[in-house]
Amino acid sequence: MIRVENVSRRSFLKVMGMGTGALVLGCRIDAEGAVGTARAMAGPAFEPNAFIAVSPDGTVTIVAHRSEMGQGSRTGLPMVVADEMEADWDRVVIVQADGDGRYGSQNTDGSRSMRQFYQPMREVGATARHMLVAAAATSWGVDASECEARLHEVIHKPTERSLGFGELAADAATLPVPSPESVELKSRDQFRYIGSETSVVDLPDFVTGRGIYGADVRLPDMVFAAIAHCPSVNGRAIGYDADAALAVPGVQQVVDVPGDGGVGGGFQTLGGVAVVADTTWAAFQGRERLAIQWEPGPHAAYDSATYRQRLEAAAEAPAHVVRESGDVDSALRSADRVVRASYYVPHLAQAPMEPPCATARFEGGRCEVWAPTQNPMGARDEVARALGIGPDDVTVHVTLLGGGFGRKSKPDYVVEAALVARHVGVPVQLVWAREDDIRFGYFHAVSAQQLEGGLDREGNCVAWLHRSVFPTIIATFNASARRASPNELGLGLIDVPFAVPNLRVENGDAEAHVRIGWMRSVSNIHHGFAVGSFVDELAAAAGRDAKTYLLDMIGPGRTIDLAADGVEYTNYGEPIDQYPLDTARLRNVIEVAAEAADWGSPRPDGRALGIAAHRTFLTYVAVVADVSVDDEGLPTVHGVYSALDCGVVVNRDRVRAQIEGAVIYGMSLALHGRITAREGAIEQSNFHDYPVVRMPEAPRTMEVRLIDSDALPTGVGEPGVPAVAPAITNAIYAASGKRIRELPILDLGGARRG
Amino acid sequence: MQVVRDAMIELTVNGRVQRVDVDPQMPLLWVLRDVLNLTGTKYGCGGGVSLCGACTIHLSGRVRKSGTTPISASADKEVTTIEGLSPDGEHPLQRAWQEFNVPQCGYCQSGQIMAAAALLARNPNPTDDEIDEAMAGNICRCGTYTRIRAAIPRAAKEA
Numbered sequence: 062m063i064r065v066e067n068v069s070r071r072s073f074l075k076v077m078g079m080g081t082g083a084l085v086l087g088c089r090i091d092a093e094g095a096v097g098t099a100r101a102m103a104g105p106a107f108e109p110n111a112f113i114a115v116s117p118d119g120t121v122t123i124v125a126h127r128s129e130m131g132q133g134s135r136t137g138l139p140m141v142v143a144d145e146m147e148a149d150w151d152r153v154v155i156v157q158a159d160g161d162g163r164y165g166s167q168n169t170d171g172s173r174s175m176r177q178f179y180q181p182m183r184e185v186g187a188t189a190r191h192m193l194v195a196a197a198a199t200s201w202g203v204d205a206s207e208c209e210a211r212l213h214e215v216i217h218k219p220t221e222r223s224l225g226f227g228e229l230a231a232d233a234a235t236l237p238v239p240s241p242e243s244v245e246l247k248s249r250d251q252f253r254y255i256g257s258e259t260s261v262v263d264l265p266d267f268v269t270g271r272g273i274y275g276a277d278v279r280l281p282d283m284v285f286a287a288i289a290h291c292p293s294v295n296g297r298a299i300g301y302d303a304d305a306a307l308a309v310p311g312v313q314q315v316v317d318v319p320g321d322g323g324v325g326g327g328f329q330t331l332g333g334v335a336v337v338a339d340t341t342w343a344a345f346q347g348r349e350r351l352a353i354q355w356e357p358g359p360h361a362a363y364d365s366a367t368y369r370q371r372l373e374a375a376a377e378a379p380a381h382v383v384r385e386s387g388d389v390d391s392a393l394r395s396a397d398r399v400v401r402a403s404y405y406v407p408h409l410a411q412a413p414m415e416p417p418c419a420t421a422r423f424e425g426g427r428c429e430v431w432a433p434t435q436n437p438m439g440a441r442d443e444v445a446r447a448l449g450i451g452p453d454d455v456t457v458h459v460t461l462l463g464g465g466f467g468r469k470s471k472p473d474y475v476v477e478a479a480l481v482a483r484h485v486g487v488p489v490q491l492v493w494a495r496e497d498d499i500r501f502g503y504f505h506a507v508s509a510q511q512l513e514g515g516l517d518r519e520g521n522c523v524a525w526l527h528r529s530v531f532p533t534i535i536a537t538f539n540a541s542a543r544r545a546s547p548n549e550l551g552l553g554l555i556d557v558p559f560a561v562p563n564l565r566v567e568n569g570d571a572e573a574h575v576r577i578g579w580m581r582s583v584s585n586i587h588h589g590f591a592v593g594s595f596v597d598e599l600a601a602a603a604g605r606d607a608k609t610y611l612l613d614m615i616g617p618g619r620t621i622d623l624a625a626d627g628v629e630y631t632n633y634g635e636p637i638d639q640y641p642l643d644t645a646r647l648r649n650v651i652e653v654a655a656e657a658a659d660w661g662s663p664r665p666d667g668r669a670l671g672i673a674a675h676r677t678f679l680t681y682v683a684v685v686a687d688v689s690v691d692d693e694g695l696p697t698v699h700g701v702y703s704a705l706d707c708g709v710v711v712n713r714d715r716v717r718a719q720i721e722g723a724v725i726y727g728m729s730l731a732l733h734g735r736i737t738a739r740e741g742a743i744e745q746s747n748f749h750d751y752p753v754v755r756m757p758e759a760p761r762t763m764e765v766r767l768i769d770s771d772a773l774p775t776g777v778g779e780p781g782v783p784a785v786a787p788a789i790t791n792a793i794y795a796a797s798g799k800r801i802r803e804l805p806i807l808d809l810g811g812a813r814r815g
Numbered sequence: 816m817q818v819v820r821d822a823m824i825e826l827t828v829n830g831r832v833q834r835v836d837v838d839p840q841m842p843l844l845w846v847l848r849d850v851l852n853l854t855g856t857k858y859g860c861g862g863g864v865s866l867c868g869a870c871t872i873h874l875s876g877r878v879r880k881s882g883t884t885p886i887s888a889s890a891d892k893e894v895t896t897i898e899g900l901s902p903d904g905e906h907p908l909q910r911a912w913q914e915f916n917v918p919q920c921g922y923c924q925s926g927q928i929m930a931a932a933a934l935l936a937r938n939p940n941p942t943d944d945e946i947d948e949a950m951a952g953n954i955c956r957c958g959t960y961t962r963i964r965a966a967i968p969r970a971a972k973e974a
């Protein structure tokens with residue numbers, strides 16, 4: 062339950078452009094953790110932010126406190142508020158919130174927006190509706206039970222009199238907020254917008270070029286900057302030719318940017334040398350001339366080919382047991398047949414279409430930044446730390462994000478803009494080139510995995526051994542970390558939903574030599590690939606249909622309680638009783654995706670279906686890929702059929718769009734994605750050597766089926782990704798007999814593996 | 816004594832004559848964005864290469880990547896950017912894009928629409944294969960390709 066307060070007379074209303082006579086409700090959103098449970102709040106410390114306002118002219122203003130990066134949260138969450146409120150969507154205006162502690166966590170990642178805020182948004186909206194109804198009832202001198210809010214007005218049912226929300230705003234503003242218990246939420250059949258197909262509020266801007274992304278911010282006297290980083294992380298500049306850079310027309314200054322970012326350095330800047338100029342282009346040109354000498358630092362020997370050997374060796378040796386039931390060793394010994402396979406997935410880069418960039422102004426000891434960030438409060442805190450000022454002296458304005466995918470949760474680039482702005486004394490827009498984005502990222506972890514499965518005489522799987530070795534995200538914050546965190550282990554490794562009596566999962570140590578970070582679906586990418594592939598291998602070994610075998614592995618519909626097995630399972634930070642690991646839902650999406658793809662019907666020669674399913678961020682997804690393989694072994698993905706169960710669906714269109722996008726994202730990493738290092742430096746730099754799927758590769762058929770569900774809503778940004786790669790490689794196997802155990806599928810004409 | 820750094824370059828952008836005093840090598844993209852403040856045209860992959868299409872514009876009616884077009888090559892020519900594609904955002908492609916809810920983050924969409932507009936201008940009825948070929952230079956990292964492929968024929972029908 063959320064605490065809502067009537068703040069109609071508070072001074073901060075000017076922030077929302079509200080005059081007098083408006084009903085303004087504030088609330089403090091602390092939605093980390095459970096939804097729907099009462100949150101204790103100390104009275105005096107309760108500091109609400111304006112959240113909904115109803116103006117006398119009837120305009121309803123709703124604050125969007127989450128970042129918009131293509132997933133539609135900026136539209137979806139206000140839809141929930143407006144629905145409960147009975148507001149007319151055409152009269153709703155959405156205002157983007159700055160980074161502010163009073164909104165609770167604004168960190169827009171982990172597919173959390175709808176999961177954590179669906180219920181609070183409903184409560185805020187319903188509270189506003191109750192107050193408007195109460196105001197109308199009072200003015201008519203009738204009982205509130207005779208009144209009903211309907212599409213931006215309140216109706217007195219017996220007499221059909223009506224008053225608009227705008228007419229009621231001033232009176233409602235004088236009323237006390239009803240107690241949460243007395244606020245009645247709508248029933249599902251009363252929903253007006255939840256479950257609809259609604260265009261995002263930014264759509265007209267998107268098609269006319271008017272949307273303001275990070276680098277579209279323009280401030281008076283603003284200059285542009287580019288920054289050079291050491292090719293290997295944790296290195297630093299020891300000399301450079303500032304004069305050469307300054308000789309470039311338009312270049313104004315060369316600025317040392319100190320930084321303790323890197324492995325162990327969290328979200329701080331890697332440090333380097335910035336060039337300030339009157340255009341972005343001049344800054345890029347000046348940077349080319351710096352001829353920097355680097356002290357390469359402790360990771361200068363990082364070499365992906367060598368590192369791969371170490372990872373693979375580790376994947377073959379016993380490691381830390383992170384889940385165990387039954388006796389895997391003896392079951393493998395007594396199995397009728399043992400299947401073994403190793404899988405390898407390289408580093409990956411998120412590569413959002415808009416490279417990192419930020420604009421900063423430092424004045425009078427305060428810093429104001431404008432940034433495309435998934436993490437406005439993290440940006441505020443990191444900027445404050447780097448500048449040595451208090452977090453309250455930093456304001457973060459969130460622009461539209463040209464994609465995020467996890468990269469823009471890490472505000473190192475915002476820190477850089479702030480440091481340079483302080484140095485030059487005028488507003489600075491610091492832009493990373495695409496090359497910077499690819500080379501200086503927070504990369505998805507490279508991984509080696511080994512699986513062993515024991516089959517009985519009938520081909521049933523009786524033993525499952527999975528060993529996964531990869532550098533951990535924790536190392537980004539603590540350089541000595543070697544083992545995966547419980548969160549990473551819970552992303553498709555220890556939570557495999559199989560009814561196998563003997564099962565052991567192990568995790569081996571690995572060092573990080575680049576910054577490891579999360580990328581759309583995180584460790585589910587490599588775990589989903591290995592697990593999804595290996596089940597298919599077992600099916601092939603058993604000579605059974607892949608889909609039937611997958612269902613048999615999962616077993617009957619039930620909820621799995623890993624804690625009962627003594628497993629430390631974090632369940633994406635949510636209570637397992639509210640978000641159980643439910644195999645019935647997983648089975649269902651498999652059936653629905655298979656039906657969509659017409660599984661089992663004959664295909665032409667060289668063309669076949671592959672299937673995989675995965676529970677990711679509490680959402681259940683199955684993917685069937687329709688793939689042909691030509692005489693040279695090259696695959697074509699003709700169709701992708703997905704089924705998704707994410708509980709209650711708010712905006713059907715955006716949910717489908719997220720899955721369509723995830724399919725393309727998953728195809729990109731499956732077909733092309735590879736980041737490698739040599740002598741500590743990333744070898745790739747742009748879309749020619751880090752290719753992504755383009756239009757001609759996009760499947761001609763893209764079908765997404767949404768499961769109708771009353772379950773609590775869960776995220777959709779990430780869950781569509783993990784099952785894509787194994788569905789494609791399983792289809793390639795079915796079509797050609799070639800088993801792919803290493804990504805990417807396509808090799809760039811002899812590029813180094815690693 | 817006055818030092819003249821560069822010769823003035825004159826070009827027409829969305830119907831307006833503009834004179835800019837910049838390095839003739841500066842790509843049109845940065846002139847549009849940083850000098851003329853027309854920020855609808857996006858940066859995505861960088862100078863010297865032409866890999867992502869976010870900077871797609873029309874130069875004398877032909878599709879061009881503004882990020883690899885030096886401003887000197889645009890002198891005395893007509894440039895059309897997303898801001899100038901239609902006066903009111905009602906180009907058939909802009910309408911079709913909205914009907915199909917094509918954009919996700921939206922960042923690539925200026926370039927996508929400009930590339931599609933150039934395609935329709937020379938081929939009013941493109942097949943799926945022709946669409947794929949014409950749009951292959953425009954990356955959408957959000958993966959809106961299947962909707963783009965559906966929206967272009969719809970716009971073609973309306974045009």
Ligand code: FES
Nearest residue numbers: 921923955956957
């Ligand atoms: S809509 Fe985001 S890159 Fe295309």
